[in-house]
Amino acid sequence: MSSNSSTAGSLEEANFLKRTRSLHWARLALSVLITGGAIAVVACEAVPLQHYKTTAKWASAGLALWPLNFDLRPTIAALACGGVIAALNVVYAIAALLPFPRSRIKLLNSYASASALSGFITALIGITFTIYRPSASYPSGFTENETLRSWTCKWTVSNETTSTPIDFSRDCHDTRAGFALLCVLLGLEILMGLAAAAGTWFQRDVSRLRDEQVQLEKLELTTKQVYRG
Numbered sequence: 001m002s003s004n005s006s007t008a009g010s011l012e013e014a015n016f017l018k019r020t021r022s023l024h025w026a027r028l029a030l031s032v033l034i035t036g037g038a039i040a041v042v043a044c045e046a047v048p049l050q051h052y053k054t055t056a057k058w059a060s061a062g063l064a065l066w067p068l069n070f071d072l073r074p075t076i077a078a079l080a081c082g083g084v085i086a087a088l089n090v091v092y093a094i095a096a097l098l099p100f101p102r103s104r105i106k107l108l109n110s111y112a113s114a115s116a117l118s119g120f121i122t123a124l125i126g127i128t129f130t131i132y133r134p135s136a137s138y139p140s141g142f143t144e145n146e147t148l149r150s151w152t153c154k155w156t157v158s159n160e161t162t163s164t165p166i167d168f169s170r171d172c173h174d175t176r177a178g179f180a181l182l183c184v185l186l187g188l189e190i191l192m193g194l195a196a197a198a199g200t201w202f203q204r205d206v207s208r209l210r211d212e213q214v215q216l217e218k219l220e221l222t223t224k225q226v227y228r229g
Contacts, residue, residue, distance in 0.1 A: 023198060024108070027092075027108075028097070030188060030191055031092050031093045031096070034085060034086075034089045035085075035090055035093065037188065038082045038083070038086035039082070039086050040177075040181050041081070041185070042083055042086070044181065045079045046079060047171070048075065048170075048175050051167050052148060065165055067146050067151060069142040069144070070146050071133060071147050072147075074147045074148070075147070078126050078182060091111075091115075092112060095111060096108060108199070109200045109203055112192065112199065113193065115196075116190075116193035117193065119185070119189040120189040120193060123185045123186040124186060127182055152169075152171040156168065
């Protein structure tokens with residue numbers, strides 16, 4: 001009986017280690033993808049922001065390219081969200097790749113769960129803020145604000161009487177790409193959360209089996225002592 005239970009326990013441990021190894025590489029791959037996507041969000045939003053800062057100074061010379069009802073907060077929010085998500089996943093990738101003398105399966109499961117939840121909330125806040133722009137104040141005569149994306153994209157269609165200001169077409173494409181990537185990051189964080197939940201489930205399952213194995217061994221030892229007595 002002891003031999004059979006020991007063999008079953010060894011088989012469960014082997015399956016646990018195999019599944020954990022697969023999850024480890026899957027989560028690491030997701031972390032790299034999320035980091036790359038977050039950096040891309042920052043890059044897509046940073047270039048239009050720099051263009052705005054450069055050209056906004058021209059208003060004092062009578063060359064205003066930007067409206068009075070301009071709202072820069074969605075761009076700042078996207079930059080901040082991309083930076084936070086990138087930092088969270090860089091830390092996870094470093095922790096997963098660094099050698100460690102002891103098993104850190106539980107620690108990585110916990111951090112992956114926390115990172116996925118934080119990244120999901122961050123991406124959701126960025127998307128929501130970009131769409132709804134809460135507490136926006138409108139100058140007199142305006143009913144809504146313009147953002148980098150909305151304003152530059154209005155100028156991408158040219159006709160005989162109007163022409164697109166320099167770099168507005170690029171800024172339009174970049175800000176659209178930044179928003180789309182933020183939506184992609186939201187989905188990737190969900191996948192990371194599922195992978196983290198699977199790791200935690202496997203860990204609890206094998207911990208329960210280990211406890212049962214210990215209890216069984218104690219029972220067998222007690223039974224042998226009783227027979228000897």
